[in-house]
Amino acid sequence: MREDRLKALVTIVDYSYANTFRDLLKKLNIPISFISHGYGSAKSEIYDILGFGSPKKIVAVSIVKDQASLMMLNEFGKKLNFDKKGTGIAFTIGMNSVSSHMHNLYKNCDMNIESESEADEMEASVDYSLLITIVESGHFDMVMESAKKAGASGGTLVHARGLGSKEAEKFLGITIQPEKDIVLIIAPNDKKTEIMQSITKEAGLTKEGRGICFSLPVSEAIGLIENTKEQK
Known part of the structure; x- marks a missing residue:
C-alpha cells in the first residue's frame, strides 16, 4: 500500500535559503534528512530555468512517506519560492526496500502535513x-x-x-x-x-x-x- 512506501526527497536550493530550509525540515517533522553543500554550473537563462540562481547550494536528501510526498513538494515550493527563477528544485525518487527499523520509525511517526488536497493541483509524475x-x-x-x-x-x-x-x-x-x-x-x-x-x-x-x-x-x-x- 502507498502509506507503507517511502521515497527519497532530494532538494537543491540556493544557499541564501539555508536557514529557511532547515526550519522547514524541523516544522514538517521529517525523521531522517542529510544536508550537504553543492555548487551550480548553469549560467544566465539556464540558471533561471532549472532554479540554479547562484553557485553555492544546499543539497539535501530526506526520507519521506509516499502519501505525503506531493504535499511536501508543494510546501517546499511555497516556502522556498520555487516559483521564482534562480531558487531551486525538489524531486522524489522511489525506494524499493528499507530496513525494518526504518519502516517502523516512519510507521509510528506523524509528519506535520495537514492535507493532501492542494497537492492534487501538482503533476503526479514527471518524465x-x-x-x-x-x-x-x-x-x-x-x-x-x-x-x-x-x-x-x-x-x-x-x-x-x-x-x-x-x-x-x-x-x-x-x-x-x-x-x-x-x-x-x-x-x-x-x-x-x-x-x-x-x-x-x-x-x-x-x-x-x-x-x-x-x-x-x-x-x-x-x-x-x-x-x-x-x-x-
Missing part, C-alpha cells in the same frame, strides 16, 4: 531522470561540458570522498578513497541516453580510473520550468 556521475576531483567542468553538448541545461557539484573494496576498485578501474566530484543532473528522459553517452565518451569514462555514470527515475518534481503552471 525526468536524475543522472549521477562520479569522477575524480577536478573533472566537474569536463562532465558538464560533455553533458551540455547533448542537451543538458545545468547541474550541481557535490564534493565527496569515496570508500570501497579492492575488488570494486579493480572492477571499476577507479581509485575509491581520494576526493570525488559527484555531479547531479536532472534531464528529460528523451535526452537521458544521449547525455549519458556524451559524458561517457567526452569525459573519458571508458578509460580506467575516470569514473562512473548512472541514472535514477524521478517520481515527482517541483521547480522545473515545464511544471510551473501546475505548481502555481
Whole structure:
C-alpha cells in the first residue's frame, strides 16, 4: 500500500535559503534528512530555468512517506519560492526496500502535513531522470561540458570522498578513497541516453580510473520550468 512506501526527497536550493530550509525540515517533522553543500554550473537563462540562481547550494536528501510526498513538494515550493527563477528544485525518487527499523520509525511517526488536497493541483509524475556521475576531483567542468553538448541545461557539484573494496576498485578501474566530484543532473528522459553517452565518451569514462555514470527515475518534481503552471 502507498502509506507503507517511502521515497527519497532530494532538494537543491540556493544557499541564501539555508536557514529557511532547515526550519522547514524541523516544522514538517521529517525523521531522517542529510544536508550537504553543492555548487551550480548553469549560467544566465539556464540558471533561471532549472532554479540554479547562484553557485553555492544546499543539497539535501530526506526520507519521506509516499502519501505525503506531493504535499511536501508543494510546501517546499511555497516556502522556498520555487516559483521564482534562480531558487531551486525538489524531486522524489522511489525506494524499493528499507530496513525494518526504518519502516517502523516512519510507521509510528506523524509528519506535520495537514492535507493532501492542494497537492492534487501538482503533476503526479514527471518524465525526468536524475543522472549521477562520479569522477575524480577536478573533472566537474569536463562532465558538464560533455553533458551540455547533448542537451543538458545545468547541474550541481557535490564534493565527496569515496570508500570501497579492492575488488570494486579493480572492477571499476577507479581509485575509491581520494576526493570525488559527484555531479547531479536532472534531464528529460528523451535526452537521458544521449547525455549519458556524451559524458561517457567526452569525459573519458571508458578509460580506467575516470569514473562512473548512472541514472535514477524521478517520481515527482517541483521547480522545473515545464511544471510551473501546475505548481502555481
